[in-house]
Amino acid sequence: NKLKLITAIIALLTYKYRSHAVGARRRNDLKEPKGAVPFLGHTLLMASIPGTELLDAFFLKNYRELGPVWSISLPGIGRMIQGDTPEMVEHVNKANFAAAKAIREHSNEGLNREVQKILDYFDKAAASGSEVDFHELMHAFSLDAFGSWTFGESFGCLENMGRKVPFAEALNELLEISSGRLVDPIWRLRESISPVGTNVRQNKAVMRQHIHRIIAKHREQDWSDPNKKSNLLMMYMEAKGVDGQPYSDELLVDTMMTLLVAGRDTTSEAMSWMIYLLHREEADPSILKMVLAEIDDVLGDNPPTHETHKKLKFVEACLYETLRLFPTLPRNLRRCIKDDILPDGTKIYAGDYFTWSYYAMGRSERIWGSEVETFKPSRWLAGERSASMNKFNPFHLGPRQCIGQGFAIVQAVTTVALMLKNFEVTLVEPGKLPVYGVGITLPMACGLPIRVARRT
Numbered sequence: 505n506k507l508k509l510i511t512a513i514i515a516l517l518t519y520k521y522r523s524h525a526v527g528a529r530r531r532n533d534l535k536e537p538k539g540a541v542p543f544l545g546h547t548l549l550m551a552s553i554p555g556t557e558l559l560d561a562f563f564l565k566n567y568r569e570l571g572p573v574w575s576i577s578l579p580g581i582g583r584m585i586q587g588d589t590p591e592m593v594e595h596v597n598k599a600n601f602a603a604a605k606a607i608r609e610h611s612n613e614g615l616n617r618e619v620q621k622i623l624d625y626f627d628k629a630a631a632s633g634s635e636v637d638f639h640e641l642m643h644a645f646s647l648d649a650f651g652s653w654t655f656g657e658s659f660g661c662l663e664n665m666g667r668k669v670p671f672a673e674a675l676n677e678l679l680e681i682s683s684g685r686l687v688d689p690i691w692r693l694r695e696s697i698s699p700v701g702t703n704v705r706q707n708k709a710v711m712r713q714h715i716h717r718i719i720a721k722h723r724e725q726d727w728s729d730p731n732k733k734s735n736l737l738m739m740y741m742e743a744k745g746v747d748g749q750p751y752s753d754e755l756l757v758d759t760m761m762t763l764l765v766a767g768r769d770t771t772s773e774a775m776s777w778m779i780y781l782l783h784r785e786e787a788d789p790s791i792l793k794m795v796l797a798e799i800d801d802v803l804g805d806n807p808p809t810h811e812t813h814k815k816l817k818f819v820e821a822c823l824y825e826t827l828r829l830f831p832t833l834p835r836n837l838r839r840c841i842k843d844d845i846l847p848d849g850t851k852i853y854a855g856d857y858f859t860w861s862y863y864a865m866g867r868s869e870r871i872w873g874s875e876v877e878t879f880k881p882s883r884w885l886a887g888e889r890s891a892s893m894n895k896f897n898p899f900h901l902g903p904r905q906c907i908g909q910g911f912a913i914v915q916a917v918t919t920v921a922l923m924l925k926n927f928e929v930t931l932v933e934p935g936k937l938p939v940y941g942v943g944i945t946l947p948m949a950c951g952l953p954i955r956v957a958r959r960t
């Protein structure tokens with residue numbers, strides 16, 4: 505009898521979960537990619553696609569074949585409804601989030617100092633004719649620039665290219681591990697029984713101790729000195745939380761870690777994709793010409809300042825256009841807290857995930873029309889800019905907008921402007937589209953080899 509009962513339960517469960525994952529609701533009203541299996545839903549399908557093809561071979565493909573609304577189910581996660589229209593993304597994000605305050609304070613001085621290190625590095629590479637992995641260089645630079653701006657102290661990655669910087673190593677390893685979690689529903693179990701869990705703890709400790717040291721150093725300085733140099737960490741140390749109390753050191757460390765993780769790869773990878781798009785074989789040469797003309801005109805022989813960067817409108821437009829084609833935060837998601845109906849009538853239930861792909865939206869003919877494939881910075885210039893922003897913002901719009909947007913734009917625009925003002929860049933493989941890596945952001949899996957020559 506027991507055996508019969510067990511068989512009956514298994515048969516019942518197999519019937520119930522015949523086409524979707526355990527824990528997810530069955531939805532006949534939603535389109536789904538073919539390939540779901542009992543209990544596991546779309547897990548095997550997703551796992552069968554190499555991470556380096558996931559955005560194109562899964563998200564973009566399904567968007568093109570199934571339309572802007574479709575859905576998958578994954579065990580341990582549940583139902584994920586993918587909705588890639590500006591209206592749906594806006595609707596879901598109108599939830600009651602407290603608006604984050606944008607970080608507007610940043611110092612050009614620290615940034616210019618870090619960019620100078622790249623120029624020195626390029627000078628050596630130009631003299632020796634050697635290749636530079638631009639993608640790797642940008643990762644190192646962004647971490648240093650972030651340290652300079654946030655704590656008034658660089659991490660020294662640029663000076664130590666090719667050598668190990670413990671903080672950077674720990675960060676890289678942690679980012680890689682967290683990217684792996686995205687495609688592995690049982691990552692908790694895997695990490696608890698493998699050395700990966702220990703790695704996570706050790707790397708976190710390296711990073712946290714470093715930031716604790718910097719906080720302690722800041723506490724020792726004379727805060728009454730009117731000439732003291734301020735930085736972002738000091739602003740947080742002076743701020744008070746909702747309870748009226750200053751932030752604890754643990755919270756300060758968490759905050760710095762969050763900013764670091766949110767800001768380093770997104771910005772550095774954006775610069776890599778931008779340099780690629782401006783110099784690839786099929787690039788329209790008139791665009792680079794306009795970039796150079798603007799840089800020469802605005803910067804002349806002076807270092808960039810807050811004022812000059814505001815005038816580099818075409819360079820900024822190139823950055824936005826880069827982020828349309830290669831959004832360095834390629835996907836996003838929200839967990840719905842209440843039952844809701846999307847603007848197209850699709851029902852979404854509490855506990856379901858709503859997900860959207862900036863990558864698919866940036867490449868959608870439905871949204872951009874026939875020139876979707878063209879790198880056309882002018883769509884982000886006055887005249888077309890607000891229409892483009894309404895369709896898509898790679899920094900997100902509304903209350904959950906990226907708080908580092910201002911910093912990212914200043915950093916990317918200033919850095920690219922100073923590099924191109926001084927150096928002519930050539931891609932080693934101008935006809936080859938870099939393969940993107942697996943990640944929360946959009947890295948180049950094999951880097952971006954370039955050569956540089958002093959611009960005359």
Ligand code: HEM
Nearest residue numbers: 604763766767770771774833898899900904906907908912
């Ligand atoms: C090209 C560079 C960047 C891109 C494409 C980007 C993109 C985004 C996007 C799309 C969001 C919204 C996430 C969500 O809604 O869940 C976001 C949030 C955020 N970004 Fe950025 N970001 C960039 C650079 C930065 C930088 C430099 C920093 C820090 C200095 C930063 C800090 C943050 C933080 C803290 C949030 C969370 C805000 C919140 O949840 O209220 N980002 N970013």
